[in-house]
Amino acid sequence: MNRNDPLLKELNILYVEDEEQTREYFVNFLKSKVKNIFVASNGKEGLGLFKTNDIDIVLTDIRMPIMNGINMAEEIKKINKNTPIVVITAFGDSDFLMDAINIGIDKYIMKPVYFDKLIDTIFGIAENLNYKKEIEYKNNKLNEKIAEIGNITKSMGEGLLVVDNNYKIIYINNMVTQISKYSTDELLNQDLNILCDNYSNILYKIENVFKTKELTKIEKEYIVSKTGKQIPISLSISPLKSDTEDKIVIIFQDITDALLKQNRIKELLLQEKYLKSILQTVTNVNQAIIESTNLEDLLKRSCKKLEDHEYYKLVFITLQDTNGYVNYTKTMLINQDMQNEFLNELTFHPSIESIEKNSIVIFDDFNKKECSKMLLDSIEENNLRFAITLPLKKDTQSPPVGSITIFTVRLDGFENEEIKILQELCINLGFAIHAYKQKEMLEKIESEKIKNYEETILVFVDMIEQRDTYTAGHSHRVSLYSELIARELGFSEEQIIKLKQAAILHDIGKIQTPDSVLLKPGSLSDLEYTLIKQHALIGYEMLSKMDVYKDLAEIMKYHHERFDGKGYPLGLKGDEIPPISRILIVADAFDAMTTNRIYKPRKTVESALEEIAKNRCTQFHPEVVDATLKALKNIEIDTKVSQVPVSMLEKERLAYFYKDQLTDLYNKSYLEITLKDLDKTKASCYAIYLKNFTKYNIENGWEGGNTVLKEFSKYLLREYQNSFVFRIHGDDFIIIDENRDLMLNETNMKQESILKDLYVDIHVVKKDLKSVNKVLDLENSLE
Template sequence: MNSSLESAAAEIEDLYNNAPCGYHSLDKDGLIVRINDTELSWLGYRRDEVLGRLHFIDIVTTQGHATFQSYFPHFKEQGWVRDVEFDLVRKDGSTFPVLLSATAARDAEGNFIMSRATVYDMSERNKAEKLQQRLNRSLKLLSKCNMALVHATAEAELLAAICQLTIDGGYRMAWVGYAQQGQDKVVRPVAEAGVDAGYLAQVRITWDDSEHGHGPTGAAIREGRTQINQNFLTNPRMAPWRTAAAQHGYQSSIALPLDLGDERGALTIYAEEPDAFTGEEVVLLEELAADLAFGIVSLRTRQDRDRIERSLRSSLEDMVMVIAVTLEKRDPYTAGHQRRVAQLSVAIAREMGLPEERVHFLGLAASIHDLGKIQVPVEILSKPGRISQLEMDVIKRHAQAGYDILKDIAFPFPLAQWIRQHHERLDGSGYPMGLKGEDILPESRILSVADVVEAIFSNRPYRPGRGIDAAMQEIARGRGVLYEPAVVDACIRLFRELGFSFSS
C-alpha cells in the first residue's frame, strides 16, 4: 500500500513539474516556497536558488512591483485572482510576458498558508498578436484601397487616395513613382502622403545601374520584383538615403513594382520600425500593388469596370484565407476544422435554398470563424486533459475577438457579426451576448450547427472523434432548443439521405 501511495505521489509530482504551464506557491510574505520545473526552465534558475531565497517581486520587472503590491494583500483576503499580466525577469536579465491566476490555500481556521498560482508564458501569443495586427492592418488597407479602386474616376485621384489610405493604415509614408525614359532614368514621384516634409525632394532615386538605382524603388522597377529594405541603418544598399531617412523617422521600406503595360512604376511604403515587412504582410501588399496597377490600366482604357470589382473581391477573399492558414499553423490539433465547417455550412445553406451569393460569403466566414483563437494561448488550445473553467472562459472570448478583428473590413455581408454569433443558442444559453431566437442571424444559426457537428466528428487533443452518428444525435437533441430546426433538418438530410461527407 505504501508503495502504491509513493508511486501515485511520484506521478503527481512528475505531472506538476512537467506541465506545459508554470506553477508556483508564495507564502504570506510573497516568498517563493514551491515552483515547478517548467517555470524554473523559463526563468533559468536552479531550484535551490529560488526556494526560500527569492520573493515574487525579485522575478518581475520594476513595473510589476506596484501591480503585485496592489493585488497580493487583497488576494490573501479574497482567496483568488485571475488573469494578472506580468513581465517576468530571467536570471540573465531578459524578460518575457506571462498571465497569472491563483487561488489561496488556508488552514482549518481559515488562515492563509500559501498561494497556488498557474502561469502561462504569453511570448508566442504576443508574437502571434503582433503578426495578426500587422496582417489585419494590411487586410484593412487592402479592403479600403479596393473600394477606392472601384469608385475612382481619375488616375491622379486614385493614386493620391491609395497613398493616403496607406498612411491611415499605420505606415509612415507612401509614394508612387513612374520610371522616366531619359538619359538619367530618374523615378518621378506622381503621388505621395505621410511624414514626408521634403524627403523626395531631398533624395535622388533612379532606376539605372548606378548607386542611386540600386535602392528598393529603382530595383523594383528595373527587375519587376518586390524589394524589401528591413533596416536603413544596417543595409549597405541604403547608404545614399540613410541620413535623410533617419531625419524623417523611416527605418524600413518596401517597393512594389507596378506593371502598367508600356510604362513602369513602383509603390514605395516606409515604416517607422525595422523588420516591418515580412511573410503574409508582404503577400497582402503585393496584392494591393497588383490591384493598383490593374486599376490604373483600367482607368486609362475605361474598360472592364465589372472585371475590376470581381478581381478586387477575389483578392480580398484570398487574403482572408491567408489569415485562416496563419491561424491553423498555431494549432495543429484543429487544422482543417475551419475548412470542414465551411464545407458543411455551404452544403446546409444550399440545401435550405439560400441565395448563392450569401452561400459564398457564409463559406468565407466559416473558413475564418475561429480567427479570434489567435488570442488564446496555445497551451490551452492543445491541452490534452480536461479544460478548467478558467481556461474555458479564456477560450470563450474568441467569438468576440474574431468580431473585433474583422468588424472594420468592408464585406458585402456582415461576416464579422456571423462569426461573433456562431456560439449563440436559441434558448439564450450561448455566448458572448446570450442572444435568443430570432435575434441570432440566420447565417450564424447555420454556422453553429456545422461547428458542433464537425467538433463532435473530429479528433481533439482531449478525446478522439465520436463520429457522425454521435453528431447527428447531439443536434437532434438540441433541435428547437439550442439549434434552428430547419438547419438541423437540412444537416441530417445531407448526411442520412444525400450522402454528404467531409472531404480531405
C-alpha cells in the first residue's frame, strides 16, 4: 500500500495518548500522511477537540488520567455515532473491552503498534468513510448509481440489494448470492421475506426509512440462507429516490466471524474473571498458611478460605496418620455442633484413592463414591455438581501427606487452568502440613528430651535430700515462700512459675559438695565454707548447659548474693541483683531461720521476720523485705521441720562427724547435741573413769594404752548397745540411756572387761542431768 495515498491526505485525525514519548513518536509518523492531526493527552482534551473540529477518525489509548479512552469514546458516539473510533489496547486492558464492544468501537489494535498495521487500519477506515460518502452522493443520483454502489460493496465484502416500495427485490450484487446461497434468478422479484428471518422488523424499518428519508442501521439481524442456516448480519437501510418511485437500498455484512470473535472475547473475559477469583482465593489460602499457628489451625483456616469462594461450597482435607485417615473441615454447610460427627462418619473413597494413587480424581456421580449419608444429604441440599480430589505433597516428587477435596456448584466443573492453580496450592499446603508434622515430631523429641532432663535433675535433687536431713523439704518450702512474696510484689504468673522451679533447684549444686561439709551440723571452717559456697556456681553450670533450664539457672545463680555486696558468688550489690533472684535470697534465708538446726534452734515466724527487717538494705533488698513482711506474717511453720536427727539411722549418719577415731565411740561434740534434745526426767547418766591409766600408758607405751582403750570401748558398746556411749577425754567415758537406769557396777565392769588382769581400775559416778544443759555443766559436776 502507498502510505502516502491521497485518500489519507483528506483525513482529519484526532489522536489521544497520555504517554508523551509514544504520542510524539506516532504524531511525527502520521503528520506527513494525513491532512490534519489533532493531539490530546487525555480523554477530556480529546473530547474538546472533537467538539471544535471536523474529525474523520479517532485514535485513542484506553488507560489515561482525567478521562479514559472508553469514556471519551462513549461521549463521542453520543455526538456522532458514525465517527470511526480505533482503540489501541493492551492485554491488561481486558476489563475495558466489554465496555468497548457495547459502545460500538469500530476497530482494535493490540499493542505494540506497528506502523504498517496502523496505516492499514486507517486506510481501511478511510476507504469505508469514502465509500459512505460516495453512497450518500450516489443516493442523490438514484437508480443510475445502483450498479456502481454494487461494485463498491462487492469490493468491501458487503451484500447490497434494492427493494421497491412493494418490498420486492429488484437488485442484488454477487455478495448477496454468495452469502445466501441463492442464485440471482431465485432472488430477483421475490418478496424480501425470502431472506429475512425477522421480516416484520425489517418491514417496520423499511417503512420508517420511506417516511423519514433517513438512513437506519441495525447492528444485528439474521438472514436465512437457502439451506435454512441463520446468518448474522449488520445492515444499513437507505432511501433511494428514482424518477418514478422511491426505493430502498439495503447494505449488509456477514458478521459471523465478528460475532464468533466477540463471543470468544466474552468467554475469555468471563474465564479470566473466574480464574482471577480462583487466584485471589488461593492467595487468601496462602495467607492463611502463613498466619496459621498449628496443624489443625492451618487445615481449618485453609478449608474456610476455599469455601469463601462463590462456587466452592464444601471443602475438606484428609490426612493419613497411624490410626488410619483423619478428616478436617470448617464448612458452613454442616451445623457447627455436628461437624465432629460429620467428620467421624465421613467416608469418601476418592479422598483416600488420591492419597494411595498419588493422582487427581474428578467426578460428578456421587452415589458411586461410597459417600456417608450426611455427605450425600449436603450434596443434594446444596446442589453440588462436581468434586475434585487432589493429593497434598511437599513437592512434586514426594509421596502425598494427604488430600484435599473441593465440591463446586459450577455447571462447567473445573477449568484446566483452575486445576493447575489448585495443584500449585496443594504443593504449598502440602509443604506446610509436612513442616507442621516435622515440627510436632521435633517437639515430641524435645519434650521427651526435656522430660529426661527433668527426671535427671529431680534425681539429683532427691539424692541431695537423701543425703541431708535439712535439705529434704527445704527447696519446696523455699518455693512456697518465693511464690507468696512474688505475688505480693505483683510478678506475672509466668515469672512466678519460673521462680518456683528455680527455688526447687536452687541447691542442686550441692550434689558436688562433700558429705563431710554438707552434713556437718556445726560451724564450718574457712576451707569448708569456701567449698560449700561453690554450690551456687556449680548448680548454674549444670543447668545453664540445657536450654530449658537457662532461665532458671540465671535465677538461682544469685541466691546467696547480698544487697550490700558481701554475698557470693559474684559479690553483686543493690539493683545489680536480678529482681526475681532477690526474692529467692529472702525466701531461702527465712526457711533457714525457721528450721530447727543441730547447732541453732529455729526462730518463730515473728522473730525471723524481725531478723529480716533488721537486715533490710544490708543483706536483703528493701522492696523485697517490705513484701516479705506482708506475705509471710501469717505463715504457719511445721515445728517438726528440723535438722536434729530423729531416727537411729539419722543419728548414725550425723554421728559420723562426732565419732572418736580411736574407739568409734561418740565424741564430746555429739554429747553436746544429745544433751539439747534429751528428756532429762527419764534418762540416766553415768561417768566412768579409768584409774592409774596414765601410769599404764607410760609403762606400756601409747600403743599399749590405745589397745586397752579400744578393747574397753568394744566392751561398753557390746554391753550397752541401746545406750549412748561417749569418750569425752583420754580415759573418761559417759554412758546415757534415754529410758532406764543402767545400774552400773564397778566390780562387774572390771571383771568382764580387758581390765580384769590389769592394775587399771574403774570408778563409776551416776550424774543427775536435770541441771545439765551442756557438756561444760557435766564436766564441772564431775570435778
